[in-house]
Amino acid sequence: MWRYAWRFYICYWGVPRLSDHLIRGGRVTDPSQGIDEIMDVMVRDGRIECIAKDIKDIKEVKEIDARGLIVCPGLIDMHVHLREPGREDEETIASGTEAAARGGFTSIACMANTKPVVDTATVVKMIKEKARDVGWVNVWPVGAMTKGLEGKELVEMGDMLKSGACAFSDDGRGVMDAEVMRRVLEYAKMFDIPMIVHAEDRNLSKKGQMNEGYYSTLLGLRPIPAEAEETMVARDILLARLTGARVHFTHVSTGGSVELIRRAKKACSNLTCDVTPHHLVLTDADLIDYNTDLKVNPPLRSKDDVKALITGLKDGTIDAIASDHAPHAPQEKECEFEYAAFGMIGLETTVSLMLTHIVGKNILSIGRLIEKMSVNPAHILKMDTHGSGSLKEGSSADITFIDTKAEVKVDRTKMASLSRNTPFNGWRLTGKAVLTMVNGNIVSGDALEKEAVKA
Amino acid sequence: MKKVSETKTKLKSKDLLGIRELEKDEIELILDTALSFKEVSKRTIKKVPALRGRTIVNLFLEPSTRTRTSFELAGKRLSADTVNFSAKSSALAKGESLKDTAETLEAMNADLVVMRHSASGSSHFLARTTHLSVVNAGDGSHEHPTQALLDLFTIQEKVGSLEGLKIAIVGDISHSRVARSNILAMNKMGAEVKVVGPPTLLPAEIEMMGAQVDYDLDDSIEWADVLYMLRIQLERQEESLFPSIREYAALFGLNKERIMRAKKDVLIMHPGPMNRGVEIASDVADLPQTLITEQVANGVAVRMAVLYLLLGGAEIV
Numbered sequence: 161m162w163r164y165a166w167r168f169y170i171c172y173w174g175v176p177r178l179s180d181h182l183i184r185g186g187r188v189t190d191p192s193q194g195i196d197e198i199m200d201v202m203v204r205d206g207r208i209e210c211i212a213k214d215i216k217d218i219k220e221v222k223e224i225d226a227r228g229l230i231v232c233p234g235l236i237d238m239h240v241h242l243r244e245p246g247r248e249d250e251e252t253i254a255s256g257t258e259a260a261a262r263g264g265f266t267s268i269a270c271m272a273n274t275k276p277v278v279d280t281a282t283v284v285k286m287i288k289e290k291a292r293d294v295g296w297v298n299v300w301p302v303g304a305m306t307k308g309l310e311g312k313e314l315v316e317m318g319d320m321l322k323s324g325a326c327a328f329s330d331d332g333r334g335v336m337d338a339e340v341m342r343r344v345l346e347y348a349k350m351f352d353i354p355m356i357v358h359a360e361d362r363n364l365s366k367k368g369q370m371n372e373g374y375y376s377t378l379l380g381l382r383p384i385p386a387e388a389e390e391t392m393v394a395r396d397i398l399l400a401r402l403t404g405a406r407v408h409f410t411h412v413s414t415g416g417s418v419e420l421i422r423r424a425k426k427a428c429s430n431l432t433c434d435v436t437p438h439h440l441v442l443t444d445a446d447l448i449d450y451n452t453d454l455k456v457n458p459p460l461r462s463k464d465d466v467k468a469l470i471t472g473l474k475d476g477t478i479d480a481i482a483s484d485h486a487p488h489a490p491q492e493k494e495c496e497f498e499y500a501a502f503g504m505i506g507l508e509t510t511v512s513l514m515l516t517h518i519v520g521k522n523i524l525s526i527g528r529l530i531e532k533m534s535v536n537p538a539h540i541l542k543m544d545t546h547g548s549g550s551l552k553e554g555s556s557a558d559i560t561f562i563d564t565k566a567e568v569k570v571d572r573t574k575m576a577s578l579s580r581n582t583p584f585n586g587w588r589l590t591g592k593a594v595l596t597m598v599n600g601n602i603v604s605g606d607a608l609e610k611e612a613v614k615a
Numbered sequence: 616m617k618k619v620s621e622t623k624t625k626l627k628s629k630d631l632l633g634i635r636e637l638e639k640d641e642i643e644l645i646l647d648t649a650l651s652f653k654e655v656s657k658r659t660i661k662k663v664p665a666l667r668g669r670t671i672v673n674l675f676l677e678p679s680t681r682t683r684t685s686f687e688l689a690g691k692r693l694s695a696d697t698v699n700f701s702a703k704s705s706a707l708a709k710g711e712s713l714k715d716t717a718e719t720l721e722a723m724n725a726d727l728v729v730m731r732h733s734a735s736g737s738s739h740f741l742a743r744t745t746h747l748s749v750v751n752a753g754d755g756s757h758e759h760p761t762q763a764l765l766d767l768f769t770i771q772e773k774v775g776s777l778e779g780l781k782i783a784i785v786g787d788i789s790h791s792r793v794a795r796s797n798i799l800a801m802n803k804m805g806a807e808v809k810v811v812g813p814p815t816l817l818p819a820e821i822e823m824m825g826a827q828v829d830y831d832l833d834d835s836i837e838w839a840d841v842l843y844m845l846r847i848q849l850e851r852q853e854e855s856l857f858p859s860i861r862e863y864a865a866l867f868g869l870n871k872e873r874i875m876r877a878k879k880d881v882l883i884m885h886p887g888p889m890n891r892g893v894e895i896a897s898d899v900a901d902l903p904q905t906l907i908t909e910q911v912a913n914g915v916a917v918r919m920a921v922l923y924l925l926l927g928g929a930e931i932v
């Protein structure tokens with residue numbers, strides 16, 4: 161973030177405040193207030209000062225020409241792996257947040273499976289401090305549900321929350337023991353924060369490599385049945401009912417999971433879920449050449465599952481879209497499929513993918529996409545209490561500018577992420593985030609601003 | 616009869632990764648070529664200079680005696696220089712990646728790599744990583760194309776054509792690369808394929824690959840023109856895939872009593888090595904219609920054909 165701030169400092173010496181901006185003529189789309197029209201936005205002191213039509217020129221305040229662009233509450237990625245501490249060769253807080261900024265995200269929640277695991281307040285604080293120093297966007301650590309992600313003992317949730325954790329998750333593994341899970345949920349209830357569930361029965365998915373079906377049979381890869389996810393979704397719906405705790409299922413990938421959650425939501429208000437872009441646009445048939453960049457957990461599913469996910473996205477069963485950005489070193493992907501690591505990066509492709517394949521195919525309107533990528537994640541993670549997920553007057557000026565017509569060719573060699581494991585390399589997409597503003601500072605897309613400055 | 620102008624003389628790819636990638640006419644080309652090489656193996660001097668000066672590396676990262684020996688003989692009978700890498704002696708045992716091994720072999724100017732590997736898709740990975748020709752000699756539970764080709768050759772030799780032939784493949788289909796390659800190959804050649812085994816050893820949606828499913832061997836005994844018995848791996852018992860060898864042999868073993876009810880001219884096949892008394896009774900293994908030794912003999916000829924066609928050997932024979 162400071163790289164840019166420094167540039168402003170040189171360029172605009174004498175300007176009252178570095179972060180004051182008048183955003184002119186954009187289509188302001190803020191589902192949290194039901195706004196979707198061409199308006200101006202005044203940003204002062206890192207906050208939204210006002211939204212109105214034709215705000216008159218304010219002397220010496222930089223203007224951003226947003227004509228033709230969508231101006232929306234900063235996007236939030238609820239599911240990111242930053243790899244720091246532990247695997248700084250794959251991603252760091254600096255590189256991961258730069259990737260987020262370039263991808264249009266103003267806040268990210270980072271998962272606990274680092275080395276050491278984020279299971280104490282000390283690690284939470286370390287990440288928060290590092291993010292303040294070198295981060296480009298807001299970072300909200302997700303603490304581990306259990307010590308060492310071992311699924312056995314509770315963590316000090318209270319202490320970790322005080323230090324800045326936003327939720328808890330044993331992502332990547334899940335808690336196998338139902339009794340432990342029950343206690344985790346019960347204990348979490350008093351904090352009213354979501355438990356982010358990676359639903360996987362590891363006895364059923366054991367050593368599995370890809371979705372069970374025709375393609376796993378054809379390719380001779382160990383299958384992971386949809387039921388490995390669905391049995392745990394079912395279990396945790398029941399435990400959420402038992403305990404009354406808030407449960408958020410992350411990266412749901414099967415039609416069965418969507419159906420279980422849809423039915424459960426009718427009776428329980430404490431359930432939410434998200435889906436990844438790759439589970440919406442790819443299927444297990446794409447694995448036909450054993451491309452290890454397509455190896456993810458949960459695995460890419462069948463065409464029918466993708467249809468069910470899209471239905472769930474449309475009817476509101478699925479609340480959010482999250483990338484599950486999972487960077488891996490080249491040697492962990494350039495090897496035999498069986499030995500390759502699970503996961504793909506997504507921060508820099510999610511927005512373009514969703515604009516092309518979800519908005520572009522009339523599955524969601526742009527407003528509903530913003531709901532699922534900003535308003536709802538903010539609400540689920542209670543970031544809205546800090547002013548995220550909305551352009552309401554007084555909230556922090558986290559703003560994403562989207563050009564829905566920009567042509568994009570995904571080029572993994574030009575990404576900010578330290579890792580290259582994306583299966584979307586070379587894809588042609590339409591639409592991208594062209595400018596990202598965090599607390600009133602432009603953290604990505606400064607070119608646009610420089611051209612537009614009139615002050 | 617095919618017109619001469621339509622007859623293929625080359626394979627499309629530089630690699631043989633699986634039956635899936637082969638067209639029917641490519642399979643026929645390999646089998647026709649194998650027929651002429653079979654004669655070479657019967658000579659006193661079992662050698663032709665077709666691949667003289669070419670280098671073939673046998674990269675066997677999973678224990679195998681018969682397939683490796685068969686490939687080695689095939690290479691040698693074509694006058695190629697063959698080098699063996701095995702799991703224990705290779706750098707891979709010391710943690711070298713397959714990518715680095717491939718680069719090493721390329722730097723040594725090898726021409727073709729024959730690879731056996733425990734991971735499905737590993738030969739696809741190798742073929743992507745290197746310019747060398749790659750022959751898949753078995754990758755995990757995926758494919759074992761030369762086995763299927765030699766099986767086709769053996770059946771054709773006996774009955775002329777596979778068109779309309781009824782073939783039952785019996786045993787552990789889930790973990791079998793032999794089964795997958797054979798289901799694909801036999802379908803391409805017009806045979807009707809059925810897989811028989813306990814549901815715990817049958818993979819999902821196998822029907823879509825072109826195989827009917829049956830859980831009862833006795834149902835299929837009278838139906839089949841060919842009974843293809845697979846080796847049951849005893850470790851599968853520990854994974855709770857079947858309760859005991861005893862029960863497996865009783866339900867899915869090919870014994871004298873079952874053979875009595877089979878077609879008189881039924882062909883019995885097995886990719887080896889056999890577990891006598893488990894999937895195949897000892898006396899059945901030694902019946903005249905059991906083609907196990909023919910399969911082995913034909914293996915050399917078929918592999919000669921594959922090596923020859925991939926390396927585009929000089930006109931000889």
